[in-house]
Amino acid sequence: MTTYPAQGTSSAVSSGDPDGQGTSSSTRDQALAVLRALVGRPDAVFHDGQFEAIEALVDSNRRALVVQRTGWGKSAVYFVASLLLRARGAGPTLIVSPLLALMRDQVAAAERAGVRAMAINSANATEWDLVSAALAADEVDVLLVSPERLTNPSFRENQLPSLIQRTGLLVVDEAHCISDWGHDFRPDYRRIADLIAQLPATVPVLATTATANSRVVADIEEQLGTNVFTIRGPLARKSLRLGVLRLADSRDRLGWLLTHLAELPGSGIIYTLTVSAAEDTARLLAEAGHVVKAYTGRTDTMERESLEEALKNNQVKALVATSALGMGFDKPDLGFVVHLGAPSSPVAYYQQVGRAGRGSANADVLLLPGSEDAEIWRYFATASMPDRDKAMAVLTALGESVKPMSTPALEARVDLRRTPLELLLKVLAVDGAVRRVSGGWESTGQPWSYDEERYRRIAQARVDEQQSMIEYERMSGCRMEYLASALDDATAEPCGRCDNCTGRWFNAEVASGAADAAGDALRHAGLPLDPRAMWPTGMDRLGVPVKGKLKADELVSSGRALARLTDLGWGNALRAMFASGAPDAPIDPAMAHAVVAVLREWGQSGWEGAGRPIAVVSMPSRTKPLLMRSFAQAICEIGRLPYLGEMSLEFGGPTGSRGGNSAYRLAGVWERFAVGSELQALLASGPNGPILLLDDLVDSRWSLTVAGRALRQAGADQVLPLVLAQAG
Structure with missing residues (x-):
């Protein structure tokens, strides 16, 4: 490995020659001409390390790793190298790029520089024939490929071999995804090591990232091969002004946004930890007159592209986003990044705040941590481990x-x-x-x-990262220095700009009216609960004789839930209620009244066309019987509805646990709920009409589906589910 620090002083480095053999002035002149065409400025010059990386690739066919801060110009390195190699007769550059947003920006940047670029990914896989024809005609300088394509059998077997034969340069963008020590590990990236091994030794390889500490760097270098030329520059972002504001709860955090969003410079990003938090926040801000939109993993591809363009063109004040808007989004003048809840590591935080101030002198970055952050971190950390x-x-x-x-x-x-x-x-x-x-x-x-020791070490590393994030929130030293040090930047030093260096630069006041408005929005409850309409595939293998669609006389109607466990409002109280070890207790009166408000709004919308419910039935609960009895009692009293009792548990009740897949969850509840004789008699003798079916917490919705099916078979006209909490 050869390491070139951006501030290096060795003669080889200062001459721009990574091997110490003397600089090729013709290569520098050619590279500079391409750079100026790329950026559209006749006076452009290389940043420290850019030409050295280009020369290592073009003149020495080296394998190189570039670790530089966002906005440094890593894409310029591979675009300039690509055109120089093409001029020397090399084949097209193959760029492995992780996100569609990143691909779109890279293709657009390439076209501005006269680079003929095409992409193949999940959004345009049907266009491979067009791409293949362009490659065959030598009309492609750069081909961008998503890492997931490397696992596609047809691509791997039919297109990849010929592509490898003609590749002139391989680029691995966002290379920290290679390392399972990295904050954004993706298994598909591990395929790249196999791809590198198939390339001729004369084909140069470039890996780039802005977020890799020493451990991740070593992992990437190992996968690139031997004699890797590594450039690591200073990672501190001088344009960013960092701050942390600790507020009591979601009400105050949203109240702060309502109070101060308009004061933040330009357009920006408001990051949240969950999809529901992004959607709730965007809705609240929009209702208050702010031009904002939600951007999450649920946002479809075409809408994402439209939203990205709206932000780039300053048509919105902010996108309220999950980490779905992360790597690859490039708006040089992004004015601010605000986090409602902290990411689980300083490295992930650095990557997200790096969206701001890439091409401007100043940008504001503020973290509003939440009490629920640690719980969300634990969930995602557990979910990602095999x-x-x-x-x-x-x-x-x-x-x-x-x-x-x-x-x-x-x-x-x-x-x-x-x-x-x-x-x-x-x-x-x-x-x-x-x-x-x-x-x-x-x-x-x-x-x-199963490599238990390896996964144990990774799990511990995740815990350590979480603790480091908590330290960042509470520290008294320079925040930018801390983030750069977390990435093992030897040049880390106080920034002189953050709230700890110069004092609080932001107004911490939360206007009482804004806090009240946020509180009202958070207290608003109710979300649709869609019914199950299709049985899972392969149920006969699990002893359940169903397939295809549910019959019309088996279906339950659309229902309502008070809130998701991940919601900003009632989600906090529900998470505490259903936390492991939480005691069983009667329903809180305020929560009961919120459920009644959900019922009132539901009734105003027409009860899904079923009509007003005429009676209440509840699901049995082995963990929260007191909660369920009080829940049913409150609904019956306030709604003046007769209570017909609860479903009966059969064969010991449901098996398995929450969180499993759809097929196993159905098998675990199949024929485990029944309409007992007393309930059946009440159904038979009572007035005909919809039954309100109560439950405490739903996940897969199969318990409600199976119980509702039994009620329909016992004579209920319609079944309207009403639950306190929906998982996820």
């Missing part, structure tokens, strides 16, 4: 199958939801135990063992 038993179940299922298995088919054999199952399959594929083929997944037959 489980030994689940992994062995996947390998056993694939090993016993005579043909490839689709992911839905595997869900009937392994109790994992779709997203974590797909993540686990990718991890097993990288380890060589399974492979993705036409028709699904199959076992390779290679032995596999």
Whole structure:
């Protein structure tokens, strides 16, 4: 490994020659001409380290790693190198790029510089014939490929071999995703090591990132191969003014935004930790007259592109976003980044705040941490770690199958939801135990063992990162110095701009009217609860004789939930109520009145066309019986509805636990709820009309579906579910 610090003083470095052999002035002149065309400025010059990286690639065919702050110009390195290599007869550059937003920006930047760029990803996979024809005609200088394409059987077998043969330069953008020590590890990136191994030794390779500490750097270097030329520059962002404001609760945090959003410079991003928090915040701010939009993992691809353009063109004050808006979004004059809740590590925080001030002298960055942050961190950290038993179940299922298995088919054999199952399959594929083929997944037959020590160390690293984030929130020293030090930047020093260096630069006041408005919005309750309409695939393998659509006389109607556990408003109280070890207690009167408000609003909208409910039935609860009895009593008293009792538990009640996949959750509740004789008699003798079915917490919704089906079969016209909390 050769390391070039941006402030280096060795003769080889200062001459711009990583091998100490003397500078090629013609290469520098050519590179400078391309750079000036790229940025559209005749006086442009290279930043420290840019030309050195280009020269290592172009003149020495080296493997290089560039770790530089956002806005430094990493893309300029690979675009300039690409054109120089193309002029020397090399094939097109292959860029592995993780996000569609990043691809769109890179293609646009390439076109401005006269670079012929095309992309192949999940959004345009059908256009491969067009891309292939352009490659064959040598009309492509840069091809951007998503890492997920490397696992696609058709792409891997039919297109990748010929692409490797003609590649002139391989670029791995956001290379920290390679390392499972990184803050944004993606198993698909591990495929890149295999790709590098297939390249001829004469093909240069460049990896770039702004967020890699020494451990991640070492991991990336190991996967790039031997004799890696590494450039690490100072990571502190002088344009950013950092601050932290600790407020009592969500009401005050949203109140602060309502009070001060208009004062923040330009347009910016408001980050939240969950989808529901982003949607709730965007709705509150919009209702108060602010031009904001939500941007989350639920936002479809076309709408994301539209929202990104709106922010770039200053048509919105802010996008309220989850981490779905992260790497690759490029707005040089982004004026501010505010976090409602802290990311789980200083490195992830540095990456997100790095969206601001990339091309301007000043940008404001403020963190408003929440009391719920640690709980959210724990959930996501646990969800991303592979489980030994689940992994062995996947390998056993694939090993016993005579043909490839689709992911839905595997869900009937392994109790994992779709997203974590797909993540686990990718991890097993990288380890060589399974492979993705036409028709699904199959076992390779290679032995596999769970590396418990490795995952234990990664889990501990995650805990350490979380503690570091808490220290960042509470520290008295320079915040930018702390973030740069977290990335092992040896040049880290006090910034002289953050709230700890110069005093609080932001107004901490929360206007009483704004706090009240935020409180009212948070107290607003109710969200639709969609019914299940299709049985999961493969239920016969789990002993449940159903398939296809639910019959019309089995369906429950759309229902209502008070709130999601992740909501900013009632979510806090519900999380505490359903936390592990929380005592069973009667429903809080304020919560009961909020549920009645949900019922009133539901009634005004027409009860989904079913009509006003005529009676109440409740689900049995083995963990919260007191809560459920008081919940039913309160609804009956306030709504003046007769209580018909609760469903009966059969065969010991539901099996399994919350959080499993759809097929296993259905199997765990199938025929476990019944209409007892007393309830059946009441249904038969009472007036005909919709039944309100109460439950405390829903996840997969199969308990409500199975219980509601039983009620329909017992004679209920319609079943309207009403629950306190929805998971997720």
